[in-house]
Amino acid sequence: MTNKGRPAQNGKNADDARAALIGAARKKFVSKAYDKVSIRELAQLAGVNSAMIKYYFESKEGLYKAMVTEVTGQVIENIKLHLSSGKFDSIEEFFRSFVEMIKESPEFPLLMLKEMVLNQGVCREYFIERIGFKHMKVFDQVYHHFKDSGKLRADVDPLLFRMSLMSLTLHPWYMRELIGTMEGVQYDEAFLEKMIKHNTQLFQHGCFNEEGKNDQ
Amino acid sequence: MTNKGRPAQNGKNADDARAALIGAARKKFVSKAYDKVSIRELAQLAGVNSAMIKYYFESKEGLYKAMVTEVTGQVIENIKLHLSSGKFDSIEEFFRSFVEMIKESPEFPLLMLKEMVLNQGVCREYFIERIGFKHMKVFDQVYHHFKDSGKLRADVDPLLFRMSLMSLTLHPWYMRELIGTMEGVQYDEAFLEKMIKHNTQLFQHGCFNEEGKNDQ
DNA sequence: TGATTAATTAATTCGCTGGTTAATTAATCT
DNA sequence: AGATTAATTAACCAGCGAATTAATTAATCA
Missing domain, CATH: 1.10.10.60 (Homeodomain-like)
Incomplete structure (x- = not known):
C-alpha cells in the first residue's frame, strides 16, 4: 500500500x-x-x-466548491494578516489595510458578489458559512474598536457605519472594469492611495469627534 | 379589420x-x-x-429585453421626475430624491448590476445604451452643480466624489436581501431616512465647505 | 514477469431547455 | 350559420452539457 x-x-x-x-x-x-x-x-x-x-x-459543483475553498482560504489568511485584530490607529489605516487585503485576492469581491448577492444557487450557504460571517465581522470589529476608544461620535448608527464602510470599500471593486473602460482609470497605487485618502476624509469628518483626531 | x-x-x-x-x-x-x-x-x-x-x-431573450425595456423605461421616467435637473439645495436633498427614485423601481439596481458589472446579462450593450450613460450623468451633474455653486471643497476629486456617491447610494440596494436576513433590517421609511441622514453627514463634513452649509 | 492500482481518455447516456408546430378554442364579421 | 382570425395549448424535436462507463495507459510491488 x-x-x-x-x-x-x-x-x-x-x-x-x-x-x-x-x-x-x-x-x-x-x-x-x-x-x-x-x-x-x-x-x-x-x-x-x-x-x-x-x-x-x-462533479462540476465539486470543482467549483474546491475553487471557492481555495480562494476563500487565501482571503481568510489575508484577513488574518491585514485586518485580524480590528485595532487600527486611524480609520485611514483600516482603509489602507483593506485595500492591501483585496489586492492580494482580487477575484474575491466579484466572487462574493455573485455568490451572496445573486442567487446563482451554486453554493450560497457554503460560501456564507465559509466567509460571510467572518468577513462581516471585520466591519463589526472596526466599529467597536473606534466606539470603545471613544473616537466615534455618539450619534453614529452602528449598522449604517458598517454599511457605509462596506459600500465604500467593496463597491469600487465591483465597478473596477466598468470604471476602467468608461473613465479610463486603472486601479494603480496612486489611484488607490487617493481613494484611501478620500474615504478617510469622509469618515474622519463625518463620524469622528473633531478633538479625537491625531494625524493630519 | x-x-x-x-x-x-x-x-x-x-x-x-x-x-x-x-x-x-x-x-x-x-x-x-x-x-x-x-x-x-x-x-x-x-x-x-x-x-x-x-x-x-x-424568444426567451425577447421577453428578457421587453422586461428590461419596461423597467428601464420606468427608471428613466423616475430619473426625470426626481433627479433630472441635478440642482439640489443640499446633498441631503439629493440622497432623498435618489432613494425616492429607487423606491419606485426597486428591481433596478440589481438588474443594472447584473447587466453592467457581472457578465450574466444578455444585453449589456442594449442596457448600457438605454440607461448607462443617462444614469451615470446624474452623478456627474450633482458634482458639477455643487462644484459650480462653490460649496465643494477645492481638494475634492471629481471621480472619487462620483464613485463614493455611487457606492453609498447603490450598494445598500445590492445588499438589501442580505442585510434583511443577516441583520433583520427592513428598508422601511425610518431606516431609509436614517440612511439619508447618515450619508449626508459623511458628505456634508467630508466634502463641503463648513461655511457653506445652510441647514441643520 | 505478472498482479495491482492510480491516472486518464473516448465514447455513450440521459435529462433538461429553448424552440417549433399543428391543432383547438373563442371571439367577430358578413 | 359559416368564414376568418387572434389566442392558447399539448406534444414534439434538436442540441447541449453534465454525468457516467468501460477501456487503456503507466507506474509499483512481489
Whole structure:
C-alpha cells in the first residue's frame, strides 16, 4: 500500500491535473456566470479530459466548491494578516489595510458578489458559512474598536457605519472594469492611495469627534 | 379589420398574458441568473403556456429585453421626475430624491448590476445604451452643480466624489436581501431616512465647505 | 514477469431547455 | 350559420452539457 498506479502526468512532473483544473476554474468562474462555463471548457483550459472533473471533484459543483475553498482560504489568511485584530490607529489605516487585503485576492469581491448577492444557487450557504460571517465581522470589529476608544461620535448608527464602510470599500471593486473602460482609470497605487485618502476624509469628518483626531 | 380572433383571457379580463409574462420575468430575472430561469418556469409563474413566449416575444431573450425595456423605461421616467435637473439645495436633498427614485423601481439596481458589472446579462450593450450613460450623468451633474455653486471643497476629486456617491447610494440596494436576513433590517421609511441622514453627514463634513452649509 | 492500482481518455447516456408546430378554442364579421 | 382570425395549448424535436462507463495507459510491488 505505497506507490502503485499510474502517476499524475499533466504537463511536466507531479501530482496535479487537479491543480490545473482549479486554476482553470479560478479564471473562468470569476469572469463568467456558473452556467456559462462548461466542464469541457474547463478541462480544455486545464489541458485534461473532462472526466477528470468527476475523478477528482465528483462533479462540476465539486470543482467549483474546491475553487471557492481555495480562494476563500487565501482571503481568510489575508484577513488574518491585514485586518485580524480590528485595532487600527486611524480609520485611514483600516482603509489602507483593506485595500492591501483585496489586492492580494482580487477575484474575491466579484466572487462574493455573485455568490451572496445573486442567487446563482451554486453554493450560497457554503460560501456564507465559509466567509460571510467572518468577513462581516471585520466591519463589526472596526466599529467597536473606534466606539470603545471613544473616537466615534455618539450619534453614529452602528449598522449604517458598517454599511457605509462596506459600500465604500467593496463597491469600487465591483465597478473596477466598468470604471476602467468608461473613465479610463486603472486601479494603480496612486489611484488607490487617493481613494484611501478620500474615504478617510469622509469618515474622519463625518463620524469622528473633531478633538479625537491625531494625524493630519 | 376590427375585432376578430379569440380575445386574450388570462385570468379575468383583458388583453394580457403578455403582461403576466413580463411580470414573471421581472420577478425571476432579478433574483436569479439568466440561464437559471427556464421558459417553463416563467410561463408557470405567469399562468400561461410556454409557447406564449414565442407568440408575444419571439424568444426567451425577447421577453428578457421587453422586461428590461419596461423597467428601464420606468427608471428613466423616475430619473426625470426626481433627479433630472441635478440642482439640489443640499446633498441631503439629493440622497432623498435618489432613494425616492429607487423606491419606485426597486428591481433596478440589481438588474443594472447584473447587466453592467457581472457578465450574466444578455444585453449589456442594449442596457448600457438605454440607461448607462443617462444614469451615470446624474452623478456627474450633482458634482458639477455643487462644484459650480462653490460649496465643494477645492481638494475634492471629481471621480472619487462620483464613485463614493455611487457606492453609498447603490450598494445598500445590492445588499438589501442580505442585510434583511443577516441583520433583520427592513428598508422601511425610518431606516431609509436614517440612511439619508447618515450619508449626508459623511458628505456634508467630508466634502463641503463648513461655511457653506445652510441647514441643520 | 505478472498482479495491482492510480491516472486518464473516448465514447455513450440521459435529462433538461429553448424552440417549433399543428391543432383547438373563442371571439367577430358578413 | 359559416368564414376568418387572434389566442392558447399539448406534444414534439434538436442540441447541449453534465454525468457516467468501460477501456487503456503507466507506474509499483512481489
